[in-house]
Amino acid sequence: MLKTRFTEMMGIDHPIVQGGMQWVATAELASAVSNGGGLGVITALTQPDPAALSAEIARCRSMTDKPFAVNLTILPSLRPIPHKDYAQAIVDAGVGIVETAGSNPAEFIGMFKQAGIKVIHKCTAVRHALTAQRLGVDVISIDGFECAGHVGEDDVTNQILVPLAVDALDIPVIASGGFGNGRQLAMALALGAEGINMGTRFMATAEAPIHANVKQRIVESGERDTLLILRPLRNTSRVIRNAVSEKVVAKEREMGQDVKIEDLMDLVSGARGRGVYTEGDPDSGLWTAGMVAGLIEDVPTCAALIAGIVAEAEDVIRRRLPALVA
Ligand code: FMN
Structure with missing residues:
Protein backbone atom coordinates (compact mmCIF):
# COMPACT_ATOMS: atom_id res chain seq x y z
CA MET A 1 0.00 0.00 0.00
CA LEU A 2 1.23 3.47 -0.88
CA LYS A 3 -0.26 5.91 1.61
CA THR A 4 -0.14 9.65 0.90
CA ARG A 5 -1.97 12.74 2.14
CA PHE A 6 -4.12 12.36 -0.98
CA THR A 7 -5.17 8.74 -0.37
CA GLU A 8 -5.97 9.62 3.26
CA MET A 9 -7.98 12.71 2.30
CA MET A 10 -10.00 10.89 -0.36
CA GLY A 11 -10.38 7.57 1.46
CA ILE A 12 -8.92 5.52 -1.39
CA ASP A 13 -6.41 2.64 -1.41
CA HIS A 14 -4.00 3.74 -4.16
CA PRO A 15 -2.67 7.17 -5.23
CA ILE A 16 -4.00 6.84 -8.77
CA VAL A 17 -6.69 9.08 -10.30
CA GLN A 18 -8.47 8.51 -13.59
CA GLY A 19 -8.57 11.67 -15.68
CA GLY A 20 -11.90 13.24 -16.57
CA MET A 21 -12.37 12.44 -20.26
CA GLN A 22 -15.05 13.78 -22.57
CA TRP A 23 -17.09 10.88 -24.07
CA VAL A 24 -14.94 8.32 -22.24
CA ALA A 25 -15.31 8.90 -18.50
CA THR A 26 -18.72 7.37 -17.86
CA ALA A 27 -19.93 5.37 -14.85
CA GLU A 28 -18.51 2.15 -16.39
CA LEU A 29 -14.95 3.47 -16.34
CA ALA A 30 -15.18 5.52 -13.12
CA SER A 31 -16.66 2.62 -11.12
CA ALA A 32 -14.05 0.18 -12.48
CA VAL A 33 -11.22 2.50 -11.39
CA SER A 34 -12.76 3.07 -7.97
CA ASN A 35 -13.38 -0.65 -7.50
CA GLY A 36 -9.70 -1.16 -8.33
CA GLY A 37 -8.76 1.12 -5.42
CA GLY A 38 -8.04 4.30 -7.41
CA LEU A 39 -10.22 7.39 -7.77
CA GLY A 40 -12.63 7.07 -10.69
CA VAL A 41 -13.96 10.24 -12.30
CA ILE A 42 -17.18 10.84 -14.25
CA THR A 43 -17.02 13.70 -16.75
CA ALA A 44 -20.05 15.93 -16.22
CA LEU A 45 -20.22 17.39 -19.73
CA THR A 46 -20.33 13.96 -21.38
CA GLN A 47 -23.92 13.89 -20.15
CA PRO A 48 -26.29 15.92 -22.34
CA ASP A 49 -27.84 17.85 -19.44
CA PRO A 50 -27.68 18.15 -15.63
CA ALA A 51 -30.56 15.66 -15.15
CA ALA A 52 -28.65 13.05 -17.16
CA LEU A 53 -25.60 13.75 -14.98
CA SER A 54 -27.67 13.05 -11.85
CA ALA A 55 -28.74 9.73 -13.39
CA GLU A 56 -25.13 8.90 -14.30
CA ILE A 57 -23.98 9.59 -10.73
CA ALA A 58 -26.74 7.28 -9.44
CA ARG A 59 -25.67 4.62 -11.97
CA CYS A 60 -22.06 4.88 -10.77
CA ARG A 61 -23.21 4.49 -7.16
CA SER A 62 -25.01 1.29 -8.17
CA MET A 63 -21.70 -0.03 -9.58
CA THR A 64 -19.34 0.86 -6.71
CA ASP A 65 -19.51 1.66 -3.02
CA LYS A 66 -16.06 3.30 -3.18
CA PRO A 67 -15.42 7.06 -3.50
CA PHE A 68 -15.52 8.56 -7.00
CA ALA A 69 -15.39 12.12 -8.31
CA VAL A 70 -17.12 14.23 -10.96
CA ASN A 71 -15.08 16.39 -13.36
CA LEU A 72 -16.50 19.79 -14.30
CA THR A 73 -14.59 21.26 -17.23
CA ILE A 74 -15.00 25.01 -17.65
CA LEU A 75 -13.88 26.02 -21.13
CA PRO A 76 -15.22 28.51 -23.65
CA SER A 77 -17.42 26.70 -26.16
CA LEU A 78 -19.40 27.49 -29.27
CA ARG A 79 -22.68 26.33 -27.75
CA PRO A 80 -23.46 27.80 -24.31
CA ILE A 81 -23.04 25.25 -21.49
CA PRO A 82 -25.03 25.67 -18.23
CA HIS A 83 -22.03 25.01 -15.97
CA LYS A 84 -23.84 26.34 -12.91
CA ASP A 85 -26.69 23.86 -13.41
CA TYR A 86 -24.25 20.96 -13.80
CA ALA A 87 -22.51 22.14 -10.59
CA GLN A 88 -25.86 22.25 -8.79
CA ALA A 89 -26.65 18.70 -9.96
CA ILE A 90 -23.31 17.57 -8.49
CA VAL A 91 -24.13 19.22 -5.16
CA ASP A 92 -27.68 17.87 -5.11
CA ALA A 93 -26.47 14.34 -5.83
CA GLY A 94 -24.30 14.46 -2.70
CA VAL A 95 -21.05 13.77 -4.57
CA GLY A 96 -18.07 13.95 -2.18
CA ILE A 97 -15.28 14.90 -4.60
CA VAL A 98 -15.19 17.25 -7.60
CA GLU A 99 -12.44 17.93 -10.10
CA THR A 100 -12.61 21.35 -11.75
CA ALA A 101 -10.55 22.01 -14.87
CA GLY A 102 -10.26 24.27 -17.89
CA SER A 103 -10.20 27.74 -16.37
CA ASN A 104 -10.42 29.63 -13.08
CA PRO A 105 -12.93 27.76 -10.85
CA ALA A 106 -13.70 30.81 -8.65
CA GLU A 107 -17.40 30.85 -9.51
CA PHE A 108 -17.91 27.29 -8.27
CA ILE A 109 -15.60 26.84 -5.28
CA GLY A 110 -17.98 28.50 -2.78
CA MET A 111 -20.92 26.25 -3.60
CA PHE A 112 -18.79 23.09 -3.56
CA LYS A 113 -17.04 23.93 -0.30
CA GLN A 114 -20.33 24.93 1.36
CA ALA A 115 -21.66 21.48 0.48
CA GLY A 116 -18.61 19.86 2.11
CA ILE A 117 -17.22 18.68 -1.24
CA LYS A 118 -13.48 18.13 -1.60
CA VAL A 119 -12.23 19.98 -4.67
CA ILE A 120 -9.33 18.97 -6.89
CA HIS A 121 -8.42 21.66 -9.41
CA LYS A 122 -6.52 20.63 -12.52
CA CYS A 123 -4.34 23.21 -14.28
CA THR A 124 -1.16 23.51 -16.32
CA ALA A 125 0.76 26.30 -14.57
CA VAL A 126 2.03 26.96 -11.04
CA ARG A 127 0.58 30.50 -11.06
CA HIS A 128 -2.90 29.08 -11.75
CA ALA A 129 -2.38 26.46 -9.03
CA LEU A 130 -1.53 29.21 -6.52
CA THR A 131 -4.72 31.07 -7.44
CA ALA A 132 -6.78 27.90 -6.95
CA GLN A 133 -5.11 27.23 -3.60
CA ARG A 134 -6.01 30.78 -2.52
CA LEU A 135 -9.60 30.13 -3.55
CA GLY A 136 -9.69 27.16 -1.16
CA VAL A 137 -9.34 24.04 -3.31
CA ASP A 138 -8.06 20.95 -1.48
CA VAL A 139 -5.74 19.43 -4.09
CA ILE A 140 -3.98 20.55 -7.27
CA SER A 141 -3.66 18.19 -10.20
CA ILE A 142 -0.96 19.63 -12.43
CA ASP A 143 -0.90 18.69 -16.12
CA GLY A 144 2.54 18.69 -17.75
CA PHE A 145 3.19 19.35 -21.42
CA GLU A 146 3.19 15.58 -22.08
CA CYS A 147 -0.52 15.36 -21.29
CA ALA A 148 -3.43 14.58 -23.56
CA GLY A 149 -5.85 17.39 -24.32
CA HIS A 150 -5.36 20.98 -23.18
CA VAL A 151 -1.65 21.36 -22.52
CA GLY A 152 -1.76 25.12 -21.85
CA GLU A 153 0.61 27.55 -23.55
CA ASP A 154 3.76 27.25 -21.41
CA ASP A 155 5.09 23.86 -22.59
CA VAL A 156 6.67 22.89 -19.26
CA THR A 157 7.09 19.15 -18.72
CA ASN A 158 6.36 17.35 -15.46
CA GLN A 159 10.01 16.88 -14.53
CA ILE A 160 10.09 20.65 -13.92
CA LEU A 161 6.43 21.44 -13.26
CA VAL A 162 5.80 18.91 -10.47
CA PRO A 163 8.69 19.92 -8.17
CA LEU A 164 7.92 23.60 -8.79
CA ALA A 165 4.27 23.04 -7.87
CA VAL A 166 5.14 20.97 -4.80
CA ASP A 167 7.53 23.66 -3.55
CA ALA A 168 5.09 26.50 -4.20
CA LEU A 169 1.94 24.94 -2.73
CA ASP A 170 0.92 23.74 0.73
CA ILE A 171 -1.89 21.46 -0.46
CA PRO A 172 -1.26 18.00 -2.02
CA VAL A 173 -0.21 17.87 -5.68
CA ILE A 174 -1.19 15.16 -8.16
CA ALA A 175 1.12 14.77 -11.15
CA SER A 176 -0.80 14.42 -14.39
CA GLY A 177 0.26 13.81 -17.97
CA GLY A 178 2.45 11.10 -19.42
CA PHE A 179 1.91 8.54 -16.65
CA GLY A 180 1.32 4.88 -17.37
CA ASN A 181 3.50 2.65 -15.23
CA GLY A 182 4.82 2.05 -11.73
CA ARG A 183 8.32 3.40 -12.31
CA GLN A 184 6.70 6.70 -13.21
CA LEU A 185 4.47 6.61 -10.13
CA ALA A 186 7.59 6.14 -7.99
CA MET A 187 9.17 9.08 -9.85
CA ALA A 188 6.14 11.30 -9.18
CA LEU A 189 6.24 10.42 -5.48
CA ALA A 190 9.99 11.14 -5.45
CA LEU A 191 9.31 14.57 -6.95
CA GLY A 192 6.96 15.28 -4.05
CA ALA A 193 3.60 14.55 -5.68
CA GLU A 194 1.03 12.58 -3.66
CA GLY A 195 -0.34 10.61 -6.59
CA ILE A 196 -0.74 10.49 -10.35
CA ASN A 197 -3.61 11.19 -12.75
CA MET A 198 -3.87 9.15 -15.96
CA GLY A 199 -6.10 9.76 -18.95
CA THR A 200 -4.73 8.00 -22.03
CA ARG A 201 -3.62 4.93 -20.03
CA PHE A 202 -7.20 4.42 -18.77
CA MET A 203 -8.61 4.75 -22.32
CA ALA A 204 -6.80 1.51 -23.20
CA THR A 205 -8.57 -0.60 -20.57
CA ALA A 206 -11.23 -3.27 -20.85
CA GLU A 207 -13.86 -1.10 -19.17
CA ALA A 208 -13.34 2.14 -21.16
CA PRO A 209 -16.60 2.56 -23.11
CA ILE A 210 -14.95 3.17 -26.48
CA HIS A 211 -14.49 1.06 -29.61
CA VAL A 292 2.29 8.04 -23.00
CA ALA A 293 0.73 6.08 -25.88
CA GLY A 294 4.36 5.10 -26.57
CA LEU A 295 4.45 3.21 -23.27
CA ILE A 296 1.07 1.47 -23.61
CA GLU A 297 1.19 -2.07 -24.89
CA ASP A 298 -1.89 -3.81 -23.57
CA VAL A 299 -5.58 -3.39 -22.75
CA PRO A 300 -5.93 -4.69 -19.17
CA THR A 301 -8.83 -4.34 -16.76
CA CYS A 302 -8.62 -1.23 -14.58
CA ALA A 303 -8.11 -3.33 -11.45
CA ALA A 304 -5.21 -5.27 -13.01
CA LEU A 305 -3.66 -2.05 -14.35
CA ILE A 306 -3.80 -0.30 -10.97
CA ALA A 307 -2.49 -3.36 -9.10
CA GLY A 308 0.42 -3.70 -11.56
CA ILE A 309 1.37 -0.02 -11.34
CA VAL A 310 1.29 -0.03 -7.53
CA ALA A 311 3.31 -3.27 -7.33
CA GLU A 312 5.95 -1.89 -9.68
CA ALA A 313 6.17 1.41 -7.77
CA GLU A 314 6.52 -0.46 -4.48
CA ASP A 315 9.27 -2.61 -5.96
CA VAL A 316 11.19 0.50 -7.07
CA ILE A 317 10.81 2.11 -3.65
CA ARG A 318 11.47 -0.98 -1.50
CA ARG A 319 14.09 -2.84 -3.53
CA ARG A 320 15.63 -1.01 -6.46
CA LEU A 321 16.35 2.40 -4.93
CA PRO A 322 17.45 1.21 -1.44
CA ALA A 323 19.92 -1.15 -3.14
CA LEU A 324 21.59 1.89 -4.73
CA VAL A 325 22.31 3.56 -1.41
CA ALA A 326 25.78 2.46 -0.35
N1 FMN B 1 -9.57 16.78 -19.05
C1 FMN B 1 -10.59 17.52 -18.58
O1 FMN B 1 -10.42 18.22 -17.58
N2 FMN B 1 -11.82 17.50 -19.19
C2 FMN B 1 -12.08 16.71 -20.25
O2 FMN B 1 -13.20 16.72 -20.77
C3 FMN B 1 -11.03 15.90 -20.77
N3 FMN B 1 -11.24 15.09 -21.83
C4 FMN B 1 -10.26 14.20 -22.20
C5 FMN B 1 -10.55 13.24 -23.18
C6 FMN B 1 -9.60 12.29 -23.51
C7 FMN B 1 -9.93 11.25 -24.52
C8 FMN B 1 -8.32 12.30 -22.87
C9 FMN B 1 -7.28 11.28 -23.21
C10 FMN B 1 -8.03 13.26 -21.92
C11 FMN B 1 -8.99 14.21 -21.56
N4 FMN B 1 -8.75 15.15 -20.55
C12 FMN B 1 -9.76 15.96 -20.11
C13 FMN B 1 -7.42 15.22 -19.89
C14 FMN B 1 -7.29 14.14 -18.79
O3 FMN B 1 -8.20 14.29 -17.77
C15 FMN B 1 -5.88 14.15 -18.19
O4 FMN B 1 -5.61 15.40 -17.61
C16 FMN B 1 -4.83 13.83 -19.24
O5 FMN B 1 -5.28 12.78 -20.06
C17 FMN B 1 -3.52 13.43 -18.59
O6 FMN B 1 -2.59 13.10 -19.58
P1 FMN B 1 -2.32 11.59 -20.06
O7 FMN B 1 -3.35 11.29 -21.07
O8 FMN B 1 -0.94 11.65 -20.59
O9 FMN B 1 -2.45 10.69 -18.86
Missing part, protein backbone atom coordinates in the same frame (compact mmCIF):
# COMPACT_ATOMS: atom_id res chain seq x y z
CA ALA A 212 -11.77 -1.62 -29.47
CA ASN A 213 -10.14 -0.14 -32.60
CA VAL A 214 -9.35 3.06 -30.70
CA LYS A 215 -7.74 1.11 -27.85
CA GLN A 216 -5.74 -0.86 -30.42
CA ARG A 217 -4.58 2.38 -32.10
CA ILE A 218 -3.27 3.58 -28.73
CA VAL A 219 -1.39 0.28 -28.28
CA GLU A 220 0.13 0.65 -31.77
CA SER A 221 1.05 4.34 -31.33
CA GLY A 222 4.51 5.51 -30.36
CA GLU A 223 5.56 8.51 -28.31
CA ARG A 224 5.82 10.60 -31.51
CA ASP A 225 2.26 9.89 -32.62
CA THR A 226 0.57 12.94 -31.12
CA LEU A 227 0.20 16.42 -32.59
CA LEU A 228 -0.47 19.84 -31.11
CA ILE A 229 -3.37 21.72 -32.67
CA LEU A 230 -5.07 25.11 -32.14
CA ARG A 231 -1.89 26.84 -30.93
CA PRO A 232 -2.55 29.94 -33.08
CA LEU A 233 -5.86 30.26 -31.17
CA ARG A 234 -4.08 29.90 -27.78
CA ASN A 235 -6.19 26.83 -27.06
CA THR A 236 -3.44 24.25 -27.65
CA SER A 237 -4.55 20.62 -27.55
CA ARG A 238 -2.60 17.40 -27.85
CA VAL A 239 -4.41 14.88 -30.04
CA ILE A 240 -3.53 11.61 -31.73
CA ARG A 241 -1.72 11.93 -35.04
CA ASN A 242 -4.21 10.81 -37.71
CA ALA A 243 -5.65 11.81 -41.06
CA VAL A 244 -7.77 14.60 -39.54
CA SER A 245 -5.21 16.11 -37.14
CA GLU A 246 -2.63 16.18 -39.96
CA LYS A 247 -5.14 18.21 -42.00
CA VAL A 248 -5.71 20.64 -39.10
CA VAL A 249 -1.98 21.20 -38.73
CA ALA A 250 -1.59 21.70 -42.50
CA LYS A 251 -4.41 24.27 -42.54
CA GLU A 252 -2.91 26.10 -39.54
CA ARG A 253 0.46 26.23 -41.30
CA GLU A 254 -1.13 27.49 -44.50
CA MET A 255 -3.16 30.25 -42.80
CA GLY A 256 -0.62 31.17 -40.10
CA GLN A 257 -1.70 33.52 -37.31
CA ASP A 258 -4.82 34.53 -39.29
CA VAL A 259 -6.48 31.14 -38.82
CA LYS A 260 -9.84 31.27 -37.06
CA ILE A 261 -11.86 28.50 -35.44
CA GLU A 262 -14.44 28.85 -38.26
CA ASP A 263 -11.74 27.82 -40.75
CA LEU A 264 -11.22 24.55 -38.88
CA MET A 265 -14.77 23.88 -37.76
CA ASP A 266 -15.56 20.98 -40.09
CA LEU A 267 -12.37 19.20 -39.00
CA VAL A 268 -12.52 19.82 -35.24
CA SER A 269 -16.25 19.29 -34.68
CA GLY A 270 -17.05 17.45 -31.45
CA ALA A 271 -19.58 15.19 -33.17
CA ARG A 272 -16.93 13.95 -35.57
CA GLY A 273 -14.58 13.21 -32.68
CA ARG A 274 -17.26 11.38 -30.75
CA GLY A 275 -18.04 9.18 -33.75
CA VAL A 276 -14.50 7.74 -33.55
CA TYR A 277 -15.34 6.16 -30.19
CA THR A 278 -18.70 4.74 -31.27
CA GLU A 279 -17.95 3.77 -34.90
CA GLY A 280 -14.35 2.68 -34.40
CA ASP A 281 -12.57 4.40 -37.29
CA PRO A 282 -9.56 6.05 -35.57
CA ASP A 283 -8.93 8.22 -38.65
CA SER A 284 -12.42 9.69 -38.98
CA GLY A 285 -12.14 12.54 -36.47
CA LEU A 286 -10.01 14.28 -33.87
CA TRP A 287 -9.45 12.47 -30.61
CA THR A 288 -7.29 13.17 -27.65
CA ALA A 289 -4.32 11.09 -26.51
CA GLY A 290 -0.98 11.77 -24.91
CA MET A 291 2.66 10.87 -25.52
